[in-house]
Amino acid sequence: MTERRVSLFVAGTKGANLLRALFDGPDAPAPGFFPLAQVHLVASYSSSGLSHDPRAEIMEICRRHGLLYRDRHELKTTDYAASDLVLLAGWQYLLPDIDDRFIVFHDSLLPHLRGFNPTVTALILGDRRVGVTAFRPDEGVDTGPVYGQEALAIGETARIGEVYEALGGAYARLARRLVERAAMGSLAATPQDHSAATYSLWRNEDDYTIDWTRAASAIRRFVDAVSWPYLGAKTRYRGAEIRIDRVMEIPDLRFPLRQPGKIWTLSGNGEGADVVCGEGMLRILAARTPDAQPLRFTSLRQRLGE
Structure with missing residues (x-):
């Protein structure tokens, strides 16, 4: 040898x-x-x-x-x-x-x-x-x-x-x-x-954007897949881009008129938000502002992505 x-x-x-x-x-x-x-x-x-x-x-x-x-x-x-x-x-x-x-x-x-x-x-x-x-x-x-x-x-x-x-x-x-x-x-x-x-396929910054019309399970996998060491999944809240670091699937509710991306309720004194997806629902557990500070959700009547 x-x-x-x-x-x-x-x-x-x-x-x-x-x-x-x-x-x-x-x-x-x-x-x-x-x-x-x-x-x-x-x-x-x-x-x-x-x-x-x-x-x-x-x-x-x-x-x-x-x-x-x-x-x-x-x-x-x-x-x-x-x-x-x-x-x-x-x-x-x-x-x-x-x-x-x-x-x-x-x-x-x-x-x-x-x-x-x-x-x-x-x-x-x-x-x-x-x-x-x-x-x-x-x-x-x-x-x-x-x-x-x-x-x-x-x-x-x-x-x-x-x-x-x-x-x-x-x-x-x-x-x-x-x-x-x-x-x-x-x-x-x-x-x-x-x-x-x-x-x-290759990915760029556009590919970090969350598509709220997808199923909650698919969005959760996406958030986990582009989390640290990557920049994190992104969406818009109150007109500003935010990064979503961690989510969890929660039991779905029956919405006869389903509108993906809308916040249903806030949780943890604004530390999280429950969001309607194309199928199922997600609870946001951790998110960041554009200047990388922890985000507190203060407005319920918002549709993420807008």
């Missing part, structure tokens, strides 16, 4: 969670994070669309463990020319000269949900099983042959932050297995079943 030299290209929450699980997690071996391997380089960059930038944590882990760090804008192919393996997690930029050393970690069980933010899509859909796939990149979108997968069962009310945290451990376990197999000369990939592929 031959010791492998590994470069890690990690970014965003998923990349930070992988790095933390590898070096600071309960299963992290000492003195290094891989048996039969050493980290040659860690590369990253600033991320947008999140409530915080995980690059600072990535850099701090590198500093604490004495790892060589390179920002994407300073990265040169010569920096990782000596690496036997290049593992990518949360990385969203094209790289030159991709070869067989590169292994991409994608947070779905391919071929299900190829594309963008698959775990967010999985939570919105109500999937109870998520996971990570490691594959060899090719010319398609997440179509390359698979080196391995790690599945994770999640609860009905799982929120994206806790799922990403758990997936960090799944990333780390899969990465260790693959590096060990590479050291033993037994790293092989299996083609995907392209006929079974599904896809996840």
Whole structure:
């Protein structure tokens, strides 16, 4: 068996969670994070669309463990020319000269949900099983042959932050297995079943908006799926945009004339509000004003979204 030299290209929450699980997690071996391997380089960059930038944590882990760090804008192919393996997690930029050393970690069980933010899509859909796939990149979108997968069962009310945290451990376990197999000369990939592929579209700021005509269960899943570390689901209240952080489904009432988005009653001295949905009802448990302060609902006769 031959010791492998590994470069890690990690970014965003998923990349930070992988790095933390590898070096600071309960299963992290000492003195290094891989048996039969050493980290040659860690590369990253600033991320947008999140409530915080995980690059600072990535850099701090590198500093604490004495790892060589390179920002994407300073990265040169010569920096990782000596690496036997290049593992990518949360990385969203094209790289030159991709070869067989590169292994991409994608947070779905391919071929299900190829594309963008698959775990967010999985939570919105109500999937109870998520996971990570490691594959060899090719010319398609997440179509390359698979080196391995790690599945994770999640609860009905799982929120994206806790799922990403758990997936960090799944990333780390899969990465260790693959590096060990590479050291033993037994790293092989299996083609995907392209006929079974599904896809996840990219999301932008418009996609955070709550559609109150949908069922309460679907809206609750949506709120959970775009909660921290993302910016949070949004709607309008008294003409201003607000962020909804947490909701719960409550028993429905019989409205012969149903008008989704209307507040039915306030709760908790204005800390929450019960809202009519296209089907069912939701209680808002936590919301924020445009300046990120906790919102107190003070006006009952309001229709959210207007």
